[in-house]
Amino acid sequence: MRDETLRLPEARFSCQSCGRCCTLWSVTIDATKVAALRRHDWSHVGRGDPFERNRGPGEPYRLRLVDGRCFFLDADRRCCIHSELGYEAKPEGCKAFPLHFTSVAGTSYGRLSFYCPSVSANQGRPLREQQRWARAVLKRVGAGAHQGPLRLNRTIELTSAELDRIERQLVRWVEQPGTSVAQRLGAGAALLAELERRVTEQGKRAVAGCLSEAEQWDVVARYAEWQAGGRAAQAGPVLSLFLGADCGPGPWPRLAHFFGVRLFQLGLAPLRSRLMQGRAWRRQLGRVAFDPPLGDEALLQRYFVHKLQGRRHLGGDTPLIGGFNLLVAAYGVISVLARLSAVHHGRSAVDAHDVASAVQAADLLVVEHATMLHKPLFAVLIERVLASPSLARAMFARVGPAHADAKLDRA
Ligand code: SF4
Ligand code: SF4
Structure with missing residues (x-):
């Protein structure tokens, strides 16, 4: 079609x-x-x-x-x-x-x-x-x-066909059964980091076939080993809060840079200025379990595949690696918002309703409509949600049943 x-x-x-x-x-x-x-x-x-x-x-x-x-x-x-x-x-x-x-x-x-x-x-x-x-x-x-050339990172350009091929590989990993969505996103980020390393070393021919089947499994296995070593958990309580139980910044410098430097430089400053509210909310959120399976793996998988195929983050103005990392970060946002929803409803662990609400709110707040492209992601999250419990509550208030009148009926 x-x-x-x-x-x-x-x-x-x-x-x-x-x-x-x-x-x-x-x-x-x-x-x-x-x-x-x-x-x-x-x-x-x-x-x-x-x-x-x-x-x-x-x-x-x-x-x-x-x-x-x-x-x-x-x-x-x-x-x-x-x-x-x-x-x-x-x-x-x-x-x-x-x-x-x-x-x-x-x-x-x-x-x-x-x-x-x-x-x-x-x-x-x-x-x-x-x-x-x-x-x-x-x-x-x-x-x-999208105006300029398609880029893997700031310096490496891609053709449209190469981007399509990389998209198919990323989608395949996001749909890989048997692991949590967080692990699948981590695998995708690891594959992109490995591809970038090879292109830097070997030139553009490394992109031609992307990574072979065996190479992809090898990279993903190394990523899984790193996770199994518990290093994600060692990344610190704030990172664990944002990333969920099993999604770490990875051993690769780019991810570490993104989550570490950006989170702490951009995120903590506004949080510090609203310390009392921020502390209380973080304490409450920290008590809510967000362990995989998340309650609705199918929704999360569909969400991330949809975003990859929609090209806003893969092939838009952001280089491909940056765009994919923003999606990985969106997972962290969803994990926080799902906890907020659970706290709001008095639950000690997130359920499918919390995950659905979090995906809807994350899309509104950061991924599609609001501010992600104009303001640092975590600054937005903290300013708008962590430091604004009333907005969080409004976010999760039920909208109510559909009205019989087709108010927005398509012509
Ligand atoms: S559809 Fe009507 S009510 Fe809804 S945002 Fe647009 S103008 Fe406002
Ligand atoms: S009014 Fe229609 S388009 Fe708007 S959120 Fe509800 S179902 Fe979606």
Whole structure:
């Protein structure tokens, strides 16, 4: 079903009109749409201006949130713009959600936001059967195009075919049965680090076949040996908290650098300034078990494969190794958020519900929509979640059953 210019992942989605995508995050909107919507009288919906200036990336305006909800979301979780002016009048970002695109070497790769419960539960129509809608969204909102060359790291360039081959190998390891998702991600990171080492030593011919089957097993076996040696646990309590029980920074310098230097330099500074809250939350989180199996391995596996194939992190503007490491870091974020969810619900160990909530929240907070590309990952995590229990609670509050009215029905 793949064609030349559009690749859609194996995923299901049908809007359940739950209203979640109208809460906690704010859709950006262009000046023309703002002017058109201002011509309508919204005084019965709420007080004040429905729009505010957007100081971040994207369009110049955004929809104003009132108590964490879009100005236009009514008490029954219906969109007032949709009810009063029709589907087409809504901002483009609302009509596109949860679909996003990244364009790499002339191909647009679609991916879905796991903040949407239909996506995280993999319920609804296969996305590949919704090509017309996907193409219409792509035409309207476009794809974040990757400009420069594809790169393994800062210095080593890749062709599109090489990137495809590496993607297949990484996906294969993320889907490798018999181990936890953390171990599979660690194996993928180890393979990339080994590939980089060989390319540096041998030149580009080392990429041509990537690593042979035997070489891949050898690298992964060495990674497993390192883990079995318990060095991940020795990495320290803060790292263990972020990385879960069995996902360490690895013996490879790049990972150690990423987790160690970035975490401590960027993460601890804001945490120190909010020490009291941070300490209390860390103590509570430290008591919650997050041992593999995590409660929902299938969801985590699907999530990471989806992100790899969506190209935002593999072949986007970040070099491939950096992009994959950000996904490994997302695993750490999910482990913290799942613990937060367990604490919020009074459980001493995470369950499948906690993992699902954590994946949804991680996608909203750091991976897709918010700030990962504009702010250091751990600074965002700590500022927004660890130091803000109220936001964490809001994050895990149940949105409620789907409303019968298909508020966001696709045209
Ligand atoms: S099911 Fe529909 S309303 Fe709910 S988050 Fe997904 S797109 Fe938004
Ligand atoms: S769909 Fe309507 S209620 Fe939801 S974010 Fe968009 S404008 Fe707001």
